[in-house]
Amino acid sequence: MSGQGRSGGRPTLEEVAVRAGVGRGTVSRVINGSSKVSEHTRAVVEAAVAELGYVPNRAARALAANRTDAIALVIPEPEARFFAEPYFSDVVRGVGATLAETDVQLVLTLAGGERERRRLAQYLSGHRVDGVLLVSVHAGDPLPELLAELGIPAVISGRRSADETLPCVDSDNLAGAAGAVRHLLGRGRRAVATITGPLDVYGAQCRLDGYRQALAAAGHPVDELLIAPGDFTEEGGRRAMRELLERRPALDAVFAASDVMAAGARLELRAAGRRIPQDVALVGFDDSVVARHMDPPLTSVRQPIEEMGRTMARVLLERIAGGPADAAVVLPTELVVRESS
Amino acid sequence: MSGQGRSGGRPTLEEVAVRAGVGRGTVSRVINGSSKVSEHTRAVVEAAVAELGYVPNRAARALAANRTDAIALVIPEPEARFFAEPYFSDVVRGVGATLAETDVQLVLTLAGGERERRRLAQYLSGHRVDGVLLVSVHAGDPLPELLAELGIPAVISGRRSADETLPCVDSDNLAGAAGAVRHLLGRGRRAVATITGPLDVYGAQCRLDGYRQALAAAGHPVDELLIAPGDFTEEGGRRAMRELLERRPALDAVFAASDVMAAGARLELRAAGRRIPQDVALVGFDDSVVARHMDPPLTSVRQPIEEMGRTMARVLLERIAGGPADAAVVLPTELVVRESS
């Protein structure tokens, strides 16, 4: 912080070299912690670095080394609203935690409409980041292919299908859903309904599969009329619940594939005079703020979002380094039992 | 996307120049949309750019021009949890919206513990960003001074005191709080209590001032025993509410300086057998997810967070450009009336 500057600017590698009485190459080696530098020289250089308060110039480094030491996190704007809550900040926190150990910076990119999407493509072709973190990509999204073409490493969360081509990090949607349903059955519920997410989203499909498997494993036949499609929105949840109550008035439990839909379902159940959990038990998915503050507090399946962020970043860094990285990581979920079930 | 590359890499300025049959300087001028280039030459160059799919190399540009075209958004990690909800993503969305028009990238920085803080200082001294967006800075934080010393433009949201030295963008905490209290009085409430935030946070102080002013303006004396200190946490809200009920059992309304504290207060009111809003009306601040999903839904003061983000970015860009920028922007809040009052 003391104003060292001989000529105004921050010190350069060259100046450190002069100060330490060595060559540029040597200082560079020390800075990059690499290869063969004698114990003594290293000490001298480090002293000079400290004295001058030298900090390498990122742009120069990027230019010379042809890497940016930056990765991008692409946020699909439109959805952002939905999973805004803890999701967004938790992912960022996780990613940040992994990156904190390194010298890699996190660039945030909002890719909403067609237009932003195009800009993003431009942006990425500019080779402005070493890698990309993708979150919740839709089936038809061209971005993954573009990245592959450009040879930019990428990691995805929320795989697009069972055979995702990109390395991906997901939570165990199937097991989480199955656990929730098992929990309901375990509490003596007989007619367990489910409100699904949009089934073209792979994760939503998995949750439905989990529902089916849990039922099957318990020897219950699956009643298709107990399955209602939702779309991850509150309104969608209400609609689905209404439908279910009409078709199967005797249901005594509902597993909603998201907390927000559960919130919608709750309103509808109230309106129909059903008490939660006495008449109908309700379980959600995500363990979001909504779940904790619902009345009654909602039992929900928690995803380790922050850890997913950490893992995504780790896998991407490995990928960038060229090392062998996991192609798919699935992290366990956890059922958080509250008063709604 | 077609593999132009003569030698593999992406095309450079030089190559565009050759293709267009002009000099490097001219292409640079066209790219930067600047100064005097003849109509004809511009067209030729633009054609060459399009044909080659040229995208400028950000690192080279940064090195040569000594600017990075990047700004940092510093997130104070520890608090992140609290105002995680919409706040974080809304700010980012706003900032992103402003930045979308430009070629500036958003770098996210988590500055939590002492250690990260130090890293951040290092980072910023590396001149790695053109400007910094600060959110919710504590009174004793050294960061603003560091930035001033380094001559890095910064904009703050959540000013530290009435005479903030940095340009800042805030919502009108005082008016928002006053409006909430006026609303309660307007509904015939007589004994309006308040749960404050930590008073060393300027915004929290403003909300308390707003409470006082509204009372005063309505000709009510301020009863100091109706004021209980909180800390923006749910537990703090509970504690404060307990205190209030003990001291002033006859209170019939509570203005909490945050939704989360209101959530805590609600639990305590329930436990004490008070009905909301029949016995006690409750109003929060932030209009977070919690407010919408509380039972009953919470009346709350909404801050235009996304717009704050947009404005912060705009002011910072002006600052960076060297133009005259607003020193302080205060955006209006809005009372969202729901069933709790």
Place this chain on the structure above:
DNA sequence: GACGCCGATGGGAGCGCTCCCACACTGTGG
């Protein structure tokens, strides 16, 4: 005692851009 080898080091050659000075050229006024 000359040779070869290896770890440690110095420094040239860029990386792709911006900046800016110098150099046409075209007009205009004296």
Place this chain on the structure above:
DNA sequence: CCACAGTGTGGGAGCGCTCCCATCGGCGTC
């Protein structure tokens, strides 16, 4: 007809680093 602005334009000189090759001792070897 020449001097003199005023436009456009070309291209040299870096920006601060990394890469890599040449160099230099010191030491074991035949």
